[in-house]
Amino acid sequence: MLKYRNITFIGAGSMAEAMISGLINKEGIAPNQITAANHSNIQRRIELIDKYEINAVSFDEVSLNNTDMIILAVKPKQAELVLQQLKPNLQDHHIILSVLAGISTGFMEEIITKELPVIRVMPNTSSMIGESITGISAGKYVNKDHLDLAQELSEAIGKVKVISEKHMDVFTGIAGSGPAYFYYLLEHMEEVAVEKGMDREIARDIAAQTLYGASKMVIETSNSPEELRKKVTSPNGTTAAGLLALDENGGGKAIEAAVENAAKRSKTLREEFEKVPVR
Structure with missing residues (x-):
């Protein structure tokens, strides 16, 4: 209480x-x-x-x-x-x-x-x-x-x-803005499934539950995201093919840039507000 x-x-x-x-x-x-x-x-x-x-x-x-x-x-x-x-x-x-x-x-x-x-x-x-x-x-x-x-x-x-x-800006870049990054990811996963003929609601549930389960694995196990990624990636398998496409299309760099850009904007906004003279 x-x-x-x-x-x-x-x-x-x-x-x-x-x-x-x-x-x-x-x-x-x-x-x-x-x-x-x-x-x-x-x-x-x-x-x-x-x-x-x-x-x-x-x-x-x-x-x-x-x-x-x-x-x-x-x-x-x-x-x-x-x-x-x-x-x-x-x-x-x-x-x-x-x-x-x-x-x-x-x-x-x-x-x-x-x-x-x-x-x-x-x-x-x-x-x-x-x-x-x-x-x-x-x-x-x-x-x-x-x-x-x-x-x-x-x-x-x-x-x-x-x-x-001093870490609030990067926290904002990860946690404050982060939900939008995941929604963006889910949007694109959903669209691919729909383009292949799957019902949109079913595709949405599949993608969302997959993200939820992966997040829960990070939270509830002692494994790092890197370790979990390696465990699910078989050589020359489907996951490896998907990860290769992410690398070739700058997926990792894009995520890093999103966090950095949001954190930078948070800092800029703070500086703009704090230029207002205190009466």
Whole structure:
């Protein structure tokens, strides 16, 4: 059971909803302990109230007096404005979690000008089904208890890895953007099967289960991906022929380039956001 009383989400989008669902269903947090706030989308607030029975208010109605943890889940470009608005009401007991891509803990600490624990939390879209891999990084004023709380909360939507903030860009390149790489792979596997006359739904299930099973083998065995690949590859067999085609068409290089390019873009976005002057 999570060791704090009330949680306030600043932002009420899909990531906030995924975390709210996990907190209620997996961690057993009472709905009345959770508040979600947005600026003007009344219909969205009504949807969250109807679905989860939480509190949902406009941003102007947010009160932080009875809140222990504040979770920032707005668009990154709104980060500075939101932090400036929250700043007068921040109190010594508050813990701030941020799911904002490209916004460093140092940047947030500079804006709030208080020695409060700020923790970056980077889930991916699989959080919607409780299967995220979430990276968390500690800010300057975070202690072990704060980090444990952040890790426990993040486990409501999947698995968690505590990483150095300097590795957040490459984490984003792998885990944040990674689901799209796998969907892209599945799209192409599906298309080949359909071109050969297979039913699309059957082809999709086959490809998806194959990817799921391979991933589970990596997670549940002590073998590395390289070892598992070698075990399934017989000399001059079908798998060897497929791998040869991947090599000849730059498959491995393409995957490496995708991760590197996404990580580079993450770094660029961070630098762009952090050029905004702190008032």
